[in-house]
Amino acid sequence: MEVKLVGLILCFLLYLSAASALTINSVLTNPSQIAPGEVSTIELGLENNGEEKVTDVSVSLNLASVPFAPELSSSEFNLDEIKDGRVKYATFKIRALNDAQAGIYKIPVQMSYKEGEEVKTASSLIGLTVNSPPILDVGIEGGLLLKGSENQISVKMINKGLSNVKFLEAELKRASYYSITSPEKVYIGGLDSDDFDSAQFKVYFKENAPSTINMPITLRYMDVLNKEHEETFSLDARVYGQEQAIQLGLIKRNNTYIYVIVVIVLITIYIVYRRIRKAIKRRKEKEE
Numbered sequence: 001m002e003v004k005l006v007g008l009i010l011c012f013l014l015y016l017s018a019a020s021a022l023t024i025n026s027v028l029t030n031p032s033q034i035a036p037g038e039v040s041t042i043e044l045g046l047e048n049n050g051e052e053k054v055t056d057v058s059v060s061l062n063l064a065s066v067p068f069a070p071e072l073s074s075s076e077f078n079l080d081e082i083k084d085g086r087v088k089y090a091t092f093k094i095r096a097l098n099d100a101q102a103g104i105y106k107i108p109v110q111m112s113y114k115e116g117e118e119v120k121t122a123s124s125l126i127g128l129t130v131n132s133p134p135i136l137d138v139g140i141e142g143g144l145l146l147k148g149s150e151n152q153i154s155v156k157m158i159n160k161g162l163s164n165v166k167f168l169e170a171e172l173k174r175a176s177y178y179s180i181t182s183p184e185k186v187y188i189g190g191l192d193s194d195d196f197d198s199a200q201f202k203v204y205f206k207e208n209a210p211s212t213i214n215m216p217i218t219l220r221y222m223d224v225l226n227k228e229h230e231e232t233f234s235l236d237a238r239v240y241g242q243e244q245a246i247q248l249g250l251i252k253r254n255n256t257y258i259y260v261i262v263v264i265v266l267i268t269i270y271i272v273y274r275r276i277r278k279a280i281k282r283r284k285e286k287e288e
Helices: 002-018 242-247 256-287
Strands: 022-030 039-048 054-061 068-070 076-082 087-096 103-115 118-130 136-140 150-159 165-172 178-180 185-191 195-205 212-223 228-238
Touching: 022 103, 022 118, 039 054, 039 076, 039 118, 054 087, 076 087, 136 212, 136 228, 150 165, 150 185, 165 195, 185 195
Parallel strands: none
Antiparallel strands: 022 039, 039 087, 054 076, 054 103, 068 087, 103 118, 136 150, 150 195, 165 185, 165 212, 178 195, 212 228
């Protein structure tokens, strides 16, 4: 029993000697999320949990495998000492590379210090989030829209942001001067940065509709960090009446009915002419 107790005590003492006196007790990043190409300040709280001061403290960030680089400073920070039970702070400035993909990155942190005359090392990980808010824009693609008829409307969605979006869905809202004759919701899916896609809707505009109609459309999607977004945009649709479109040369007048009337008149004249001619011929035959 005494042997087991001595063994447990030795293990506990070995654990205490192996445990690092210096630990990271807080991580503060400003801004909390960094966009590609932007700079972030990282402040690490270094706490001395030991029973004596530590000296020659060196803290470094290992940026070899992450899309960051030091900004106007080194990736190493030095402190002369940290007294026992005290906290001091190491500050770094880093820049996210322009081609950094959105996501959460783990940055290895290496620490070395002296405890008495013994040099000790410790390591840890901190997380840094790269993200840029999606910037979506919408507009109606070219096409003539006419009152009193069904129109095919193409809504173009452009991702002007630096990050991709996913699960994109477009919903065209109903309003007073038109009715939607196709499904109101169109699923797009993923839309990469600097890319575009289109959603097609069929819309019937009423005869009494004004020349410009406001058409609300709602976009729902998730960013790369799985945060849900919902935005509503106002589309201004230019709508023309048939006569107005003809006068402006946007469409040609349909003259088919005129041609039909002319043909009918000519056929009628021909039939009447034939009958008159036959009647005259019969009269002459009787007179002979």
